Amino acid sequence: MNELDRIADLQHRIAILEDMRAYQELYHLLFDRLYRFSFSFVKSREAAEEIVSDVFIKLWQIRSDLKKVVALKVYLYTITRNFSINYITRHYKHQVVSLDGMEDLFVASASPEELAISAEMYQKVQAAIRDLPPQCRAIFQLVREDGLKYKDVAAIMDVSVLTVRNQVAIATKKLAAALPATLGKRIADSARFSHS
Amino acid sequence: MNTAPDRLWTLVSLQLAGEASQEELSELNGLLKAFPEAVFQAEMMKELWLQKPKPNKVQAEDAFSKHLQRLSTHLSEPVLQYEVADPEELETPVRSLRTWWWIGGVAASLMLAVGMFFQLRPARKAPQQNVVSTRPGSKSKVELPDGTVVWLNSGSRLVYDDAFNTTLREVKLIGEAYFEVAKDKTKPFIIHTQTVDLKVLGTAFNLRAYPDEATTETALIHGSVEVQVLHNPDKKIVLKPSEKLVVQNKPDLKEAAGGAATALPQPMISISKVHPLERDSTLYETSWVSNKLAFDNESLVTIAQRLERWYDVTVFITNEELKQTTYTAVFEGEQLEEVMNALQLSGGFNYSINRKEVRISP
Numbered sequence: 001m002n003e004l005d006r007i008a009d010l011q012h013r014i015a016i017l018e019d020m021r022a023y024q025e026l027y028h029l030l031f032d033r034l035y036r037f038s039f040s041f042v043k044s045r046e047a048a049e050e051i052v053s054d055v056f057i058k059l060w061q062i063r064s065d066l067k068k069v070v071a072l073k074v075y076l077y078t079i080t081r082n083f084s085i086n087y088i089t090r091h092y093k094h095q096v097v098s099l100d101g102m103e104d105l106f107v108a109s110a111s112p113e114e115l116a117i118s119a120e121m122y123q124k125v126q127a128a129i130r131d132l133p134p135q136c137r138a139i140f141q142l143v144r145e146d147g148l149k150y151k152d153v154a155a156i157m158d159v160s161v162l163t164v165r166n167q168v169a170i171a172t173k174k175l176a177a178a179l180p181a182t183l184g185k186r187i188a189d190s191a192r193f194s195h196s
Numbered sequence: 197m198n199t200a201p202d203r204l205w206t207l208v209s210l211q212l213a214g215e216a217s218q219e220e221l222s223e224l225n226g227l228l229k230a231f232p233e234a235v236f237q238a239e240m241m242k243e244l245w246l247q248k249p250k251p252n253k254v255q256a257e258d259a260f261s262k263h264l265q266r267l268s269t270h271l272s273e274p275v276l277q278y279e280v281a282d283p284e285e286l287e288t289p290v291r292s293l294r295t296w297w298w299i300g301g302v303a304a305s306l307m308l309a310v311g312m313f314f315q316l317r318p319a320r321k322a323p324q325q326n327v328v329s330t331r332p333g334s335k336s337k338v339e340l341p342d343g344t345v346v347w348l349n350s351g352s353r354l355v356y357d358d359a360f361n362t363t364l365r366e367v368k369l370i371g372e373a374y375f376e377v378a379k380d381k382t383k384p385f386i387i388h389t390q391t392v393d394l395k396v397l398g399t400a401f402n403l404r405a406y407p408d409e410a411t412t413e414t415a416l417i418h419g420s421v422e423v424q425v426l427h428n429p430d431k432k433i434v435l436k437p438s439e440k441l442v443v444q445n446k447p448d449l450k451e452a453a454g455g456a457a458t459a460l461p462q463p464m465i466s467i468s469k470v471h472p473l474e475r476d477s478t479l480y481e482t483s484w485v486s487n488k489l490a491f492d493n494e495s496l497v498t499i500a501q502r503l504e505r506w507y508d509v510t511v512f513i514t515n516e517e518l519k520q521t522t523y524t525a526v527f528e529g530e531q532l533e534e535v536m537n538a539l540q541l542s543g544g545f546n547y548s549i550n551r552k553e554v555r556i557s558p
Contacts, residue, residue: 016381017422018395020432027260032251035259053263060267125244143213144245150215165206165215172209172241173202179237 003029007072014059015066027056030073033146034080040138041084047091051083077142077156121180128178132171139164140171204231208238212245326360329353330371333508335484340365343378344385347485350505351406372404374485377419391445393424401435402481407445409501415440415470415481425465433467440470440481489527489535496521496543496556503554507532514557518545 001009007029013022031052039048055076059066069075129137135157142153143164150164157164207224210216216224228235330336332351339345342361348354352371360366365377365385377385377396387394389405391412399419405412414423416435423433423441435441443465471480471492483490489506491499497519500511509532513519521543527535536547536554547556 016384017420017434018432019422019434021434024260027263028253028256031256031259032249035255036249049259049262050266052259053266056263057267145248147214150213165210168213169206169209172212173205175244176205176208176237176241179240 004073011066011069011072014063018063023056023060026059030076034076036145037077037138037141038080038084040134040141041081042087042091047087048084051080051087054083055080071152073146074148074152074155077148081138081156081158121178124178125175128175129171132174135159136167136171139167143168201231201234203227204234204238208241212242324358325355326357327353327355331508332505335487340367342380342383342385345376345378347374349373349404349484350508369403369405371406372402372484374400374402374482376400391426391443392441393426394421395424396421402485404481406501406505409498410445412443412445413440413481414443415479417470417479417482433465435467438470440468442466442468483526487529489530491523491525493522493524495519496523496539499523499539500554500556503532503535509549509552509554511554511556514555515545518543518556518558 007026010022010026010029013019014026034052034055035048038051039045042048042051058079059076066072129140132140139153139157139159142148142156143150148156150161150168153164154161204224204227207216207220207227210220211224228238328336328338328346328348330348330350330352335350336348337345338348338354340356340360342365344365346354349372352369352373354373355368355370356366361383363383365380365383366388367386368388370389375385375387375396377399385396387396387403389403389412390407391405392414394401394403394414396419399421400417401419401421402415402417403413404415414421414435416437416439418437420437421435423435423443425433425443433441472478478486478488480490480492489502491502494502496513500513500519503509504511523539523542525538525542527538530538532554533549536549539545540547545556545558547554549555
């Protein structure tokens with residue numbers, strides 16, 4: 001079952017059966033992504049976690065109307081954004097910016113070695129992502145991490161599809177600038193990349 | 197500033213996002229041929245792009261338990277949304293029922309009085325109540341307006357009003373019944389008992405909720421039901437087929453019903469598997485539907501309660517030790533004497549039957 005079907009199934013079970021297990025499963029499926037998405041706005045771990053919690057409280061409160069929600073994932077991202085913006089508006093004066101939370105943006109199952117990237121280069125890529133303007137970073141994150149379509153991201157971020165397209169292009173270009181044109185002695189390895 | 201490299205990265209981003217058109221893809225290929233030094237970077241970009249962050253499971257677990265606490269404090273609405281009554285209405289009947297049942301061994305007629313109390317409440321439009329009940333010693337099968345079939349065991353009562361099958365299908369059950377709920381996803385079928393509420397769509401299950409018994413049992417045969425435990429509103433349990441949920445009605449009720457105080461404390465809520473009869477496809481939980489009286493390692497005091505309902509008699513056990521001896525047996529169509537003889541043989545007790553009274557002594 002692909003992820004969208006799985007989400008639709010969980011949505012149905014929550015709406016019709018008020019199934020707590022389905023609710024928990026959905027939480028676990030989406031927590032990480034919503035948390036990181038919220039973090040890109042609020043820049044506080046505690047706040048991001050609380051916002052995701054608020055999103056799921058809302059989800060439980062409206063469970064009987066869930067049948068009408070067409071794309072639940074997009075909907076959840078949208079209210080996560082709204083809640084995050086509300087939070088910033090309320091807490092703007094006390095906003096504490098921490099940079100470490102986003103460090104693991106590219107942390108994945110593969111180590112830098114497996115990626116054929118040097119540790120130094122890895123740091124550079126991380127820094128390039130951190131330096132992206134917040135909206136650009138949020139859009140890039142939705143597209144790259146969650147594989148959302150441009151029109152969905154546009155709906156979530158309340159911008160045009162063209163803006164999404166431009167922001168993703170800008171982010172890609174800035175990242176590319178952080179990549180070396182060649183990898184010195186490893187250039188010979190580049191033969192394994194085909195570009196047909 | 198649409199220099200070739202800028203355009204190239206735009207095309208790479210479209211490709212990786214899965215948003216590139218056929219024309220854009222061939223344009224990208226052309227550009228990569230024109231700028232071979234960008235090929236390596238483009239491949240690196242693809243690898244970076246495909247690396248998804250590893251979800252932090254521990255953090256998610258941790259966050260979820262915190263979330264559940266916040267959820268329960270946030271819920272100002274009644275946990276069950278189908279409870280449309282205002283808080284006062286919600287509270288009164290529940291309290292009355294609990295009070296009655298707390299006294300223990302309440303006659304069904306008193307329960308009816310509670311039912312009428314609902315009807316007579318002046319502020320509320322009194323819906324016409326339909327009551328199906330069985331006397332001790334008899335069983336009955338009813339078909340509800342929606343096509344649901346209910347087998348009602350002895351000494352049980354099923355109540356529903358005229359609103360049944362309009363937006364919801366709501367019934368109250370006192371006693372034991374086997375339900376085969378007609379499928380209708382748009383109208384949830386809800387059963388209220390003193391200890392649990394059940395919400396189902398289309399399914400078959402046995403629900404045993406006698407007020408004078410220590411536990412309320414839900415045995416699911418197929419389909420899916422959700423059980424809401426009333427004195428623990430945070431507890432919602434979704435049963436899978438062949439699962440049985442046993443909820444203690446009230447810890448102190450066991451003693452009131454004459455159970456031994458020495459017995460181990462039972463968990464408030466437990467889930468187990470339904471129990472098939474030997475050499476038979478029927479289950480202990482639903483054997484009564486096919487007129488079988490089955491005891492599954494049950495104590496004599498529990499068996500006595502069941503005999504009282506099954507045969508409409510009163511059973512006295514004069515010896516405390518005897519009450520806790522256990523029996524496993526299946527009877528089909530036997531007279532009370534035959535059942536008593538069989539139990540006597542394995543249990544080594546004496547008994548006498550005098551009209552509607554059974555006395556068991558060492």
